[in-house]
Amino acid sequence: MRRFDIPISEDDMDATELEFETPALGDGFTFRVEIRCMPAVGGSRHHRGLWSDATEEKAQAQGLARQVVRDVCRRHSAFLPGEAEAESNQRISSVFASHSTLQGRWSVRVYVNLSEEAGNLQREAQIRKHQIISEAEEKALRLQKIQELKGISEGLLSSATDHWIARYAVRLAQHPDAAADVVAQLLDERQERAERLVKLVNEMVDVHQQAGIFDLVIASEGALRHALKQLGVDVPPLESDSIFADAEFFS
Structure with missing residues (x-):
């Protein structure tokens, strides 16, 4: 019996989440990937006038998304997950939009994160970078204050050479109680x-x-x-x- 344009419900085809690791550029590190596949709102289970198997279609969408993400991640550095994530979502959107079976039936979102090993290295690098910046800022501030103090000292010594009472003014500033x-x-x-x-x-x-x-x-x-x-x-x-x-x- 042929049926047309029957909407997909979440009871018929639940959303599926995939979590796996895939190689990054150079194969020395990996990415941690999460893929969330959800039935497209208003999608249809009709395909060429026949009912399609929900489980089989879910597995097909999952496998296609995984393959696209794997291909994309191998072209990106393990320390730049944002770039891999952006391209993965763009590619999946294009592939699913042109797929003869899955077109308009699935909404897929990819999340690419650092692996644990890459994350540890990234944290250490950020800590060292922060230390370098902090030390540089501290030294720059110290030099700035020394320069300001130098100008104040020059003014004080210059006034002391012009006025014989300068040393009493300094003494009074240091010991106002006296x-x-x-x-x-x-x-x-x-x-x-x-x-x-x-x-x-x-x-x-x-x-x-x-x-x-x-x-x-x-x-x-x-x-x-x-x-x-x-x-x-x-x-x-x-x-x-x-x-x-x-x-x-x-x-």
Whole structure:
């Protein structure tokens, strides 16, 4: 009795899953493959007007899918299962679509995974790669911070050469609780510096006056007043009758 277009039900033809290992490129490693075959939605059990045997057809679909996957996997590296999986699904879709018996009757999906041995090697390689990247990033960060610290240090040392109080500023930054002692030491040193400078300039003035070098005396006086101002010492204004009052140096 001929029957036409009778839909396939999952009760008539259950989905089947295949799991097997197949050689990869070079035959040194294998892939772990899973193939899931399901009856196509809306498929028909009619073939040339006759009933087909469900068990025989299931075995036929399984064997065809397995052969296609095996052929494809032998062309791909055992460490690139994604490429083998993509081509396997593409090839199976094409083969089943053109097959005279299985056309439109089965939906097949292939999953290709690393074998246990290849997976272990892949994990070890990824760990080593991660270690290399981490160490490189750590060294790069260390060098970057050294460069930044170098710039900060250069700025600190440069300012220290321009300002005699720089060392007190550094000491105060390191020991903020000792602010009173740091300030006291600063004032004492400033007083000592001022006294030494005054003594030195006075000696120079005496020598210049004895030699009758008037311009050098004026310069020494101006240098003294300027130095005292830089030290933060209040300098009294020149008296109106001072011999330096009209000097161009103080204009």
